[in-house]
Each structure stands twice: as C-alpha cells, then as structure tokens.
Amino acid sequence: MRINSYPGNPYPLGATFTGKGVNFAIYAANASKVELCLFKTPQDEIEYAKIELTERTHEIWHTFIEHLKPGQLYGYRVHGNYDPNNGQRFNPNKLLIDPYAKAISGTIEWNEALFGYNLLDEEKDVTYNETDSAPYIPKSVVVNPAFDWEDDCSPKYSYQESIIYETHVKGFTMLNPDIPEEIRGTYAAIGHPVTIEYLQKLGITAIELLPIHHFVTDWYLKEKGLTNYWGYNTIGFFAPDVRYSSSGTLGEQVTEFKQMVKNLHKAGIEVILDVVYNHTAEGNEQGPTLSFKGIDNESYYRLVGDNKRYYMDYTGTGNTLNTYLPSVLRLIMDSLRYWITEMHVDGFRFDLAATLARGLHEVDRLSAFFEIIYQDPVISQVKLIAEPWDIGEGGYQVGQFPAGWGEWNGKYRDCVRDYWRGEHSTLAEFASRFTGSADLYKDEFRNPTASINFITAHDGFTLNDLVSYNEKHNEANGEDNNDGESHNRSYNYGVEGPTDDEVINNIRTRQKRNFLTTLFLSQGVPMMVAGDEMGRTQQGNNNAYCQDNEISWVNWAAADKDLMEFTSKLIKLRREHPAFCRRRWFRGAQVRGVEDIAWFLPEGEQMSDEHWNTGYAQSLAVFINGRALRTRNKQGEAIIDDGFYMIFNAHTEPVEYKLPSDTYAKTWTKIIDTAKDEVADTETYNADDTITVEGRSVIVLHDPVIYNTPNENS
Numbered sequence: 001m002r003i004n005s006y007p008g009n010p011y012p013l014g015a016t017f018t019g020k021g022v023n024f025a026i027y028a029a030n031a032s033k034v035e036l037c038l039f040k041t042p043q044d045e046i047e048y049a050k051i052e053l054t055e056r057t058h059e060i061w062h063t064f065i066e067h068l069k070p071g072q073l074y075g076y077r078v079h080g081n082y083d084p085n086n087g088q089r090f091n092p093n094k095l096l097i098d099p100y101a102k103a104i105s106g107t108i109e110w111n112e113a114l115f116g117y118n119l120l121d122e123e124k125d126v127t128y129n130e131t132d133s134a135p136y137i138p139k140s141v142v143v144n145p146a147f148d149w150e151d152d153c154s155p156k157y158s159y160q161e162s163i164i165y166e167t168h169v170k171g172f173t174m175l176n177p178d179i180p181e182e183i184r185g186t187y188a189a190i191g192h193p194v195t196i197e198y199l200q201k202l203g204i205t206a207i208e209l210l211p212i213h214h215f216v217t218d219w220y221l222k223e224k225g226l227t228n229y230w231g232y233n234t235i236g237f238f239a240p241d242v243r244y245s246s247s248g249t250l251g252e253q254v255t256e257f258k259q260m261v262k263n264l265h266k267a268g269i270e271v272i273l274d275v276v277y278n279h280t281a282e283g284n285e286q287g288p289t290l291s292f293k294g295i296d297n298e299s300y301y302r303l304v305g306d307n308k309r310y311y312m313d314y315t316g317t318g319n320t321l322n323t324y325l326p327s328v329l330r331l332i333m334d335s336l337r338y339w340i341t342e343m344h345v346d347g348f349r350f351d352l353a354a355t356l357a358r359g360l361h362e363v364d365r366l367s368a369f370f371e372i373i374y375q376d377p378v379i380s381q382v383k384l385i386a387e388p389w390d391i392g393e394g395g396y397q398v399g400q401f402p403a404g405w406g407e408w409n410g411k412y413r414d415c416v417r418d419y420w421r422g423e424h425s426t427l428a429e430f431a432s433r434f435t436g437s438a439d440l441y442k443d444e445f446r447n448p449t450a451s452i453n454f455i456t457a458h459d460g461f462t463l464n465d466l467v468s469y470n471e472k473h474n475e476a477n478g479e480d481n482n483d484g485e486s487h488n489r490s491y492n493y494g495v496e497g498p499t500d501d502e503v504i505n506n507i508r509t510r511q512k513r514n515f516l517t518t519l520f521l522s523q524g525v526p527m528m529v530a531g532d533e534m535g536r537t538q539q540g541n542n543n544a545y546c547q548d549n550e551i552s553w554v555n556w557a558a559a560d561k562d563l564m565e566f567t568s569k570l571i572k573l574r575r576e577h578p579a580f581c582r583r584r585w586f587r588g589a590q591v592r593g594v595e596d597i598a599w600f601l602p603e604g605e606q607m608s609d610e611h612w613n614t615g616y617a618q619s620l621a622v623f624i625n626g627r628a629l630r631t632r633n634k635q636g637e638a639i640i641d642d643g644f645y646m647i648f649n650a651h652t653e654p655v656e657y658k659l660p661s662d663t664y665a666k667t668w669t670k671i672i673d674t675a676k677d678e679v680a681d682t683e684t685y686n687a688d689d690t691i692t693v694e695g696r697s698v699i700v701l702h703d704p705v706i707y708n709t710p711n712e713n714s
Contacts, residue, residue, distance in 0.1 A: 014100025347383025473540030484543030
C-alpha cells in the first residue's frame with residue numbers, strides 16, 4: 001500500500017479525520033525522532049507501515065496521511081536518550097498509545113516486553129529492554145466524529161436541584177434480568193429504557209459514572225485472577241473504555257457512549273464522569289512503558305528533583321502527572337473540553353483533586369489548573385466536583401476549593417455516621433453538617449451546594465454493610481484481609497448482646513432509613529451509591545476495587561422493594577420542596593415572628609448555646625420555614641414552600657418531644673417515621689402535643705400552612 005504523507009498541522013493534537021485523510025500530531029518535547037506505525041488489525045504484531053514524522057512545530061511532531069479512514073489502527077515509536085537517572089526513558093522498541101487517542105482497540109496483554117527495562121536484571125529500571133512490545137499493547141484507533149445528536153442538550157440542573165447517583169457501568173446492569181443479555185454491562189445498557197425508567201422512578205437527576213476513560217488492569221491483579229474493576233488506572237484520557245462496548249472495538253465504543261448520553265439527556269438525566277487526571281497506569285520507575293513514559297517522561301511526570309530516576313507520588317499509585325507544566329495542563333483541558341463538546345457530558349468528579357492543585361509540592365488553591373478552569377468558557381460552565389484530598393503532606397483540603405466547585409464532604413460522612421452510631425458530643429457538628437456545613441464554606445463566599453453530601457461511596461462499605469458488619473471481610477481480595485479500612489468502628493447501631501434475627505434486621509432497616517432520611521433532607525447536594533436504595537451488599541468487603549463479579553454487581557433479584565419505595569419517597573419530598581435544597585444559607589432571622597430555622601429541645605423550648613455545648617446529647621429537633629425562603633424559580637416567580645419539623649433521636653431509647661407552640665404551626669402531619677414500615681398521612685398532631693420518637697429514628701412532620709405567613713416578597 002502506498003503511503004502519501006504531507007506536513008500536516010500541529011493542531012489539533014491526536015489523530016483527526018478530515019474526510020480526505022488523517023492528521024497526526026503528538027507532543028514530545030525532548031524526543032530526537034518520532035515514528036508513526038500503522039496496523040491492519042488489532043492482532044497484528046508488526047506494523048505494515050512506519051512513517052517518520054519530519055515536521056516539528058515547536059515541540060509538536062505532525063504529519064498528514066492521505067486516504068486513511070476511521071478505524072485505522074496506529075501507535076508511535078519515539079526515539080531519544082535512555083537515561084533514567086536524568087528522567088529520560090525513550091525506547092523505540094516500545095509501541096506507544098497516543099495520549100490523545102479517541103479510541104483504543106483492546107486491553108493490554110501483560111508481558112515483559114511492555115517494560116522499558118529488563119525485569120530480571122539486578123539493576124532493574126536503568127537497564128534497556130530491546131524486545132518489541134507491539135504484540136502485547138492495544139492500538140490507538142482513528143475515529144469518525146460524526147454523530148446525529150439531533151436536538152440534544154444538557155438538562156442543566158442547578159446544584160440545588162441535583163440528586164447524584166454514583167454507579168459503575170458494568171456493575172449496575174450486569175445482573176438486571178430486564179435488560180437484553182447481550183448488552184448487559186455496557187454503555188448501551190446504561191442508556192437502555194429499562195435503566196432509564198428505573199432512574200426516573202427513583203428521582204435521580206444525574207448519574208456519576210466510575211472511570212470510563214480507558215484504563216489498565218494491574219499485572220499483579222491479573223496474576224491473582226482479579227481485575228481493576230473500579231478503573232482508577234487511566235491510560236487514555238480521551239477514549240471510552242472498550243470493555244464497556246457492546247458494539248465493537250474500532251471506534252464503535254465512541255458512538256455507543258454518545259448514544260447512551262443522548263438517551264439519558266432525553267430522559268432528563270445528566271451524565272457526570274469520575275475522572276483520574278492525577279496519575280496514569282504507568283506507575284513508578286518499575287512500571288511499564290505504555291504511553292507518556294516513552295513519549296516524554298520528564299515532561300509528563302513529576303520527578304524527584306535531585307534524582308529524576310524516581311517519581312513523586314502524591315496518589316499512592318506510583319506517579320503524579322506534572323500539572324505544573326503547560327503541556328500537561330493542555331492535555332487535561334483538551335480532554336475535558338472533548339468530553340463536553342464532543343461527548344456531551346455534563347460534569348466531572350475529579351479523583352484526588354488536591355493533587356491537581358499542587359504547585360511544586362504544596363497544595364496551591366490558586367494554581368494554574370484552577371485559573372485555567374475559571375477562564376475556560378466551556379469547562380467553567382459544567383459541574384465540577386472535587387475529591388478534596390490526596391495522600392501527600394497537607395493533602396486534606398475539604399472546604400478549601402474555590403467558588404464554583406462542589407466538594408465531596410468527607411466531614412459530613414464522618415459526622416453523620418458518628419451521630420447515628422451514638423457518639424457523644426456530635427450534636428453541634430451534626431446540625432452544621434445537616435444545614436450545609438457553613439463552617440467549611442460560608443466564609444469563602446460559597447453556598448450550601450458546595451457540599452456534596454454522602455454517607456457511602458464506591459470506596460468503602462455499602463449502606464447495608466455499614467449497618468451490618470463491625471469488621472471488614474476483604475478475604476477475596478487476596479491480601480489476607482489487610483487492605484481497606486481496618487474496621488467499622490462498631491457500627492452495630494444498637495445491636496447489643498444476644499438478640500434474635502428479627503430484632504437485628506429491624507434495627508438495621510431502621511438505621512438505613514435514618515441515613516437516607518438524613519442524606520436527602522440535608523442542605524447541600526445528596527449523592528448516593530447505586531444499590532444502597534435496595535439494600536445491596538458486598539458481603540462485608542469494603543474495598544471491592546478488584547472484584548468484577550457478584551461481590552460488586554448490583555443484585556436486582558435480591559432488591560429490597562420497601563427500601564426502594566422509601567428512598568423514592570424521600571427523593572420526591574426533596575425535589576418538591578425547596579426548603580430542603582436551599583441556594584443560600586439559613587440566616588436564623590425572623591420573618592413576621594417565625595424564624596427560617598429553629599432548633600428545639602424535647603421540652604419544646606428552643607436550644608441555647610449552653611445546650612449545644614453539653615457533652616452528651618443525642619436528640620434534637622429542627623423547624624425549617626420554607627415560607628421564609630428568599631429565592632425565585634427559573635421563571636422569576638417567588639418560591640413559597642411549606643413548614644417542616646424534624647426530630648432526630650440517635651439514642652437507643654424512645655424520647656418524648658413536645659411540639660412547639662402554634663407560632664410555628666397549629667397542626668402537623670407526620671409524613672416520615674423511620675421506626676415504622678409505613679406512615680399514614682392522616683396521623684396529625686396539634687401545637688404543644690407530645691410525640692414519641694422511638695430509639696434510633698427520625699420523624700418528619702409537615703405543615704402546608706404556617707400560622708404566621710410572610711409576604712411573598714420576603
């Protein structure tokens with residue numbers, strides 16, 4: 001086959017199909033020569049053509065190949081110094097994945113040839129491995145960007161309207177009997193009408209997908225018969241992982257992903273991606289050479305300053321991408337823009353986001369990463385959510401991200417768990433977390449919606465297991481149960497001594513309802529893990545990152561239908577009442593004699609500073625005045641909501657609560673009682689009545705007509 005090559009253009013980076021051929025461009029600042037290798041099939045061990053890129057604009061090598069079409073397979077061989085002690089690891093014997101590849105044809109077949117050095121040599125990574133890696137590494141794929149989006153547009157929910165559902169593409173659909181077997185576990189299954197109908201019925205506004213960027217399963221996991229199920233080991237920041245494709249491996253995965261997004265958008269559901277820009281799958285100096293390491297190691301990675309043989313590791317995975325350099329920042333920004341403009345996603349959750357904020361060592365809140373985000377007219381307009389920590393010094397940054405960012409609020413999770421476990425001295429903090437964590441966000445001119453509230457996440461126990469296991473059971477991970485959090489801090493939630501199974505199950509069910517009620521009625525943005533609404537268990541495994549099997553998959557056949565209905569009711573309550581999802585902070589001010597929020601003791605009196613500071617208190621009540629909201633809907637109309645009175649009792653014994661005076665409401669209707677399977681909405685109480693709140697339970701009372709009604713312009 002004759003290859004007609006021309007100079008081409010340095011931008012855009014990657015492989016770009018023009019209709020007449022393909023433009024190739026790759027950044028490799030310190031390379032001495034770059035070769036483009038073309039393959040006919042994913043199984044080919046030898047390229048059928050090798051083209052030297054003779055054009056170089058600044059630090060970008062480029063060429064245009066006439067008549068090439070989508071589906072073309074390719075890779076790079078990059079020449080330069082092999083001097084690991086000085087951070088250079090060029091080795092043209094290694095076929096390299098294009099960092100800008102829009103699709104990758106398969107998965108890695110682990111072999112010693114994938115390493116730039118000889119594994120068996122005593123000197124390890126400073127040796128030089130001449131074995132060709134092409135037979136063992138997947139090829140990059142030229143894709144056709146054409147897709148009929150029709151009139152697709154993002155639902156664009158505001159943060160206060162959002163209900164986020166964290167899930168895994170494969171795990172959520174793999175065991176769903178109502179989805180065609182041939183597409184289970186794929187993008188097509190997430191976009192299937194059965195999945196969409198379920199999410200709509202539950203009330204979800206956004207799914208947050210665990211990493212779908214093309215990732216690598218670690219060699220040591222494969223040797224143990226395990227896999228990197230979660231996917232936090234990226235090698236392709238532009239490519240949807242081929243393992244979740246039901247339609248093909250030569251670019252079809254891109255089309256399938258787009259169709260999934262299109263279907264979800266039509267149903268009013270946003271798509272948020274969990275993205276891992278802090279490190280790559282190439283690991284440290286002993287890791288493989290798959291892409292960045294062989295293209296320009298010292299440009300892409302943060303190396304130890306006085307010994308560039310080694311890598312800075314703020315993530316616990318071996319390496320850290322060097323966001324201090326413009327070329328790496330450009331890679332990340334180009335990737336984010338691509339997923340927004342070409343794939344139509346609605347936001348991102350950034351794994352170990354504190355790493356991205358680092359300057360040379362410290363976490364810098366005004367780093368170039370944030371400045372570029374602020375200035376970008378595309379990226380700045382979608383949802384940006386940080387996991388606000390990494391494992392480096394000073395890496396715990398909850399409450400420290402700039403305005404416009406949401407944060408996984410780890411302090412919310414810890415406090416709410418402690419409260420329902422019955423820990424002492426948690427009352428004041430619980431109240432703060434329940435109302436949006438003003439101590440973390442208010443002084444930074446941020447709103448309650450900066451707090452992404454969660455009880456559980458993919459990393460840890462499921463909700464069912466949280467209330468069922470005192471100790472982890474990670475034996476299936478092959479690490480003698482030494483991985484994951486060491487224990488569950490006695491989360492038996494009141495199950496003490498010999499107790500029959502029915503009593504234990506009742507207590508656990510009640511606690512699941514308590515957590516869900518707290519989560520969905522808290523100010524901020526609620527996020528729940530797929531399956532928590534139906535009692536999903538991982539059999540006590542709190543670190544199921546390597547379990548691509550029934551341990552991790554949602555078991556639809558064992559779903560707790562009552563808990564699903566309860567969760568759906570909670571979400572409906574939240575979405576129908578702006579009082580639970582305020583855009584601004586509570587002021588504590590009175591409007592015609594009624595506060596926007598007030599806290600009460602069991603005696604019916606308001607709490608004082610002295611009561612907040614008591615060393616042992618496990619119950620409290622809160623009045624929320626929805627009619628004191630100072631906000632408007634999208635049509636500009638004043639939002640007027642109802643009044644609610646919620647009583648939380650984390651004590652093991654019942655507590656009698658006297659309801660407040662008729663200043664707050666003449667009558668109350670009970671709409672939620674976590675101690676009961678069902679609550680009739682005809683169960684009413686008058687002002688000053690006494691109500692019994694069972695041990696470890698929540699009661700929610702509703703008053704649609706507050707006695708002292710503020711004017712609509714308040």
